[in-house]
Amino acid sequence: xxxxxxxxxxxxxxxxxxxxxxxxxxxxxxxxxxxxxxxxxxxxxxxxxxxxxxxxxxxxxxxxxxxxxxxxxxxxxxxxxxxxxxxxxxxxxxxxxxxxxxxxxxxxxxxxxxxxxxxxxxxxxxxxxxxxxxxxxxxxxxxxxxxxxxxxxxxxxxxxxxxxxxxxxxxxxxxxxxxxxxxxxxxxxxxxxxxxxxxxxxxxxxxxxxxxxxxxxxxxxxxxxxxxxxxxxxxxxxxxxxxxxxxxxxxxxxxxxxxxxxxxxxxxxxxxxxxxxxxxxxxxxxxxxxxxxxxxxxxxxxxxxxxxxxxxxxxxxxxxxxxxxxxxxx
Amino acid sequence: xxxxxxxxxxxxxxxxxxxxxxxxxxxxxxxxxxxxxxxxxxxxxxxxxxxxxxxxxxxxxxxxxxxxxxxxxxxxxxxxxxxxxxxxxxxxxxxxxxxxxxxxxxxxxxxxxxxxxxxxxxxxxxxxxxxxxxxxxxxxxxxxxxxxxxxxxxxxxxxxxxxxxxxxxxxxxxxxxxxxxxxxxxxxxxxxxxxxxxxxxxxxxxxxxxxxxxxxxxxxxxxxxxxxxxxxxxxxxxxxxxxxxxxxxxxxxxxxxxxxxxxxxxxxxxxxxxxxxxxxxxxxxxxxxxxxxxxxxxxxxxxxxxxxxxxxxxxxxxxxxxxxxx
Numbered sequence: 001x002x003x004x005x006x007x008x009x010x011x012x013x014x015x016x017x018x019x020x021x022x023x024x025x026x027x028x029x030x031x032x033x034x035x036x037x038x039x040x041x042x043x044x045x046x047x048x049x050x051x052x053x054x055x056x057x058x059x060x061x062x063x064x065x066x067x068x069x070x071x072x073x074x075x076x077x078x079x080x081x082x083x084x085x086x087x088x089x090x091x092x093x094x095x096x097x098x099x100x101x102x103x104x105x106x107x108x109x110x111x112x113x114x115x116x117x118x119x120x121x122x123x124x125x126x127x128x129x130x131x132x133x134x135x136x137x138x139x140x141x142x143x144x145x146x147x148x149x150x151x152x153x154x155x156x157x158x159x160x161x162x163x164x165x166x167x168x169x170x171x172x173x174x175x176x177x178x179x180x181x182x183x184x185x186x187x188x189x190x191x192x193x194x195x196x197x198x199x200x201x202x203x204x205x206x207x208x209x210x211x212x213x214x215x216x217x218x219x220x221x222x223x224x225x226x227x228x229x230x231x232x233x234x235x236x237x238x239x240x241x242x243x244x245x246x247x248x249x250x251x252x253x254x255x256x257x258x259x260x261x262x263x264x265x266x267x268x269x270x271x272x273x274x275x276x277x278x279x280x281x282x283x284x285x286x287x288x289x290x291x292x293x294x295x296x297x298x299x300x301x302x303x304x305x306x307x308x309x310x311x312x313x314x315x316x317x318x319x320x321x322x323x324x325x326x327x328x329x330x
Numbered sequence: 331x332x333x334x335x336x337x338x339x340x341x342x343x344x345x346x347x348x349x350x351x352x353x354x355x356x357x358x359x360x361x362x363x364x365x366x367x368x369x370x371x372x373x374x375x376x377x378x379x380x381x382x383x384x385x386x387x388x389x390x391x392x393x394x395x396x397x398x399x400x401x402x403x404x405x406x407x408x409x410x411x412x413x414x415x416x417x418x419x420x421x422x423x424x425x426x427x428x429x430x431x432x433x434x435x436x437x438x439x440x441x442x443x444x445x446x447x448x449x450x451x452x453x454x455x456x457x458x459x460x461x462x463x464x465x466x467x468x469x470x471x472x473x474x475x476x477x478x479x480x481x482x483x484x485x486x487x488x489x490x491x492x493x494x495x496x497x498x499x500x501x502x503x504x505x506x507x508x509x510x511x512x513x514x515x516x517x518x519x520x521x522x523x524x525x526x527x528x529x530x531x532x533x534x535x536x537x538x539x540x541x542x543x544x545x546x547x548x549x550x551x552x553x554x555x556x557x558x559x560x561x562x563x564x565x566x567x568x569x570x571x572x573x574x575x576x577x578x579x580x581x582x583x584x585x586x587x588x589x590x591x592x593x594x595x596x597x598x599x600x601x602x603x604x605x606x607x608x609x610x611x612x613x614x615x616x617x618x619x620x621x622x623x624x625x626x627x628x629x630x631x632x633x634x635x636x637x638x639x640x641x642x643x644x645x646x647x648x649x650x651x652x653x654x655x656x
Binding site: 059061090091092093094095096100102103104105109110112113114117119120121122123124125126127128129130131132138150151154155157158161162315316317318319322324325326327328 | 352353355381384386387389391392393394395396397398399400401402403404405422423426427431432433434435436437438439440471472474486490491493494495496518519520521522523
């Protein structure tokens with residue numbers, strides 16, 4: 001990866017951080033409702049893995065902590081923010097909300113709120129790819145706690161039996177909602193659980209984007225070459241609670257402090273400055289430009305966009321004018 | 331017009347749709363090499379191969395979710411769940427994904443899957459193989475529910491369901507796979523909405539669906555021959571959405587209604603039809619509508635107890651006579 005790419009990734013991670021922080025503010029201002037699960041701390045995972053794939057072409061699916069995955073796939077951050085505001089211009093026309101960002105044009109196949117739900121969906125997307133041909137792959141991002149759902153085992157088993165082109169990325173942030181992994185899970189190293197399904201698996205530092213990228217390249221290459229599924233575990237940490245309704249009281253301050261020293265953005269920034277590839281001024285300018293974009297373009301777009309029409313409440317429940325409902329060509 | 335069995339009609343629909351469209355697949359437990367527990371996919375494995383006729387592991391939520399994911403990209407999966415009792419395990423994917431994905435994506439994604447499953451009480455299979463779940467499926471926005479009472483419907487409903495853009499649940503019946511009936515030789519598509527008057531009558535409407543249509547028809551013959559009461563029998567082959575207009579039209583003619591259902595009474599087809607009558611044609615009623623339902627118990631193993639738990643044509647006759655105060 002050259003210096004320009006690294007700087008771009010730094011900007012993408014910083015953008016993700018500032019975007020999520022702004023979501024937090026908007027939530028406190030009650031502009032955003034419902035549940036809101038934020039991504040600060042985990043940026044290197046989605047951005048690093050997808051950098052090694054073909055965002056916008058490979059199919060991506062994830063859980064409810066989905067804003068950054070969608071944006072990396074190519075979703076317009078203005079539309080993502082508008083979705084959080086519940087607006088008609090939002091990614092899902094205001095019908096989904098934070099947990100259900102969709103951008104099918106960019107092959108972001110959605111955020112789903114049932115922990116573990118996307119495991120079989122990703123396998124199904126891979127099945128369709130396999131039937132249709134081509135070398136696209138299916139990538140599923142979920143957290144460590146999702147692996148305690150039955151769908152984890154059911155989907156991994158089928159993906160392995162049928163050699164499906166699917167990459168499972170486990171963002172292990174050590175907590176399932178508010179319960180620490182070692183209190184809920186017999187085997188803490190998630191990649192070890194996968195050996196039961198004869199799927200190659202690896203564990204990597206999820207805070208160092210260069211390591212994430214390198215591990216993801218191996219993973220993506222494996223899947224794309226037709227060798228079947230792959231499982232990549234990334235060790236990471238979320239700075240905020242599980243969602244906005246979480247007081248985060250279950251974590252030791254010392255633990256949080258230790259992880260903050262391994263911030264993915266700071267680590268890459270310092271490395272680039274040390275190597276003479278970035279100056280502190282450049283970084284500051286990058287940050288200012290991002291904050292300006294958020295305040296001057298993204299937030300006003302969300303604020304000023306129209307609400308969905310109440311008259312269209314029942315749209316999208318069933319297909320419109322489907323001839324087969326009435327017997328088709330009879 | 332050839333006579334064929336219910337299972338043969340379902341098999342024919344699979345075969346025609348798979349021959350037409352390489353993206354139509356079928357999947358489920360023992361449907362491939364073994365040909366299906368009720369033979370609905372017999373011979374298809376040899377014809378279309380393991381990539382399209384997929385023997386799944388016993389992982390209902392997993393393989394249903396897999397089918398849904400494939401449908402996002404235009405694949406048309408026909409998913410067989412061996413017994414409706416096992417569909418509980420797949421409810422997360424059916425309910426939370428298939429039925430909601432178009433809505434929560436603002437129309438970007440849809441899940442045009444078909445889930446077929448036998449959903450009745452057979453012979454002494456015990457509580458965990460005898461549940462009737464149509465009431466659960468018909469309460470889910472975004473999901474279509476149909477239930478064939480004849481081989482012709484079994485064929486035509488599946489044909490339409492495969493092509494429809496909505497997820498469709500087809501409620502079949504263990505005791506009906508060997509039922510014989512006429513199916514047109516030419517290809518045809520049965521509507522997924524509406525209802526069908528299968529016997530004209532002027533005095534009372536008997537609503538049935540799936541196997542209970544047959545009980546209603548038997549009762550109608552007895553009522554006509556022994557009591558001079560002409561019952562109209564309406565087949566509610568579409569349980570969601572229900573045919574509000576058709577239900578109201580028949581009762582506006584007969585002014586009396588009995589709903590015959592194999593399931594327990596609470597929160598079911600009967601209660602829903604009664605609500606529709608209340609909302610659509612209350613003042614047409616000459617008597618309060620009645621339900622003939624199962625007893626509210628898990629289905630017992632013992633043959634006598636099992637029979638006692640389920641409604642019969644006799645119960646239907648008795649309910650109608652009560653409406654006429656006879």
